[in-house]
Amino acid sequence: MSIVLTPFARPRLFxxxxxxxxxxxITAAEFEQYLNRNEPDRVLDGYAPFCKLHVHRNWTSTHCLTVPISDSNRHLLKSGYEARNKDELPVLTRWFEGVQAPVANWLVVILYSREQLAKEGEAIDADWGIVGCLYTEQPEDIPMAPITMMRNALGVAEGGSGVVLERAAYQRSVAFWEANANWR
Structure with a gap:
């Protein structure tokens, strides 16, 4: 099984x-090499059959992706409209400024199959392509952001995967993201 960074993920992760x-x-090349040489501690099913999550103990000093929202840090939340790349429409996002998350215990690498990436216009020369990575305290997935679920439901033309929105998963996502935020 071979794994490569996709053009979508490279500028976001590195x-x-x-x-x-x-x-x-580490560099992007070192990250790819590590994933190709080291078995994950766990493999989880992603949100669709073409998505797998490889869970690796964090071998870097990368910090957790999110911070819990509390009364003591709520005033540090910021928001704005942003696009993940030049081809996507900006969407409302929020993040912390002035906080730093603890060092993550786990890196949860989000992989898409070569076939799915071809459907999305990102041909790769590997079995799997890295589309993202979650930095977590627990060896598990965190819910996809609600806006990402909506974008996926809009289809490939709008930067999504074409997976239909599942109401219960969306509600779990909202519950998580109401209580947590990314940081910068």
């Missing part, structure tokens, strides 16, 4: 100008 809320201590 930006040209490093940020403290992205993967630390």
């Amino acid at each position: 930006p040209k100008k490093p940020r403290p809320n992205t993967i630390q201590d």
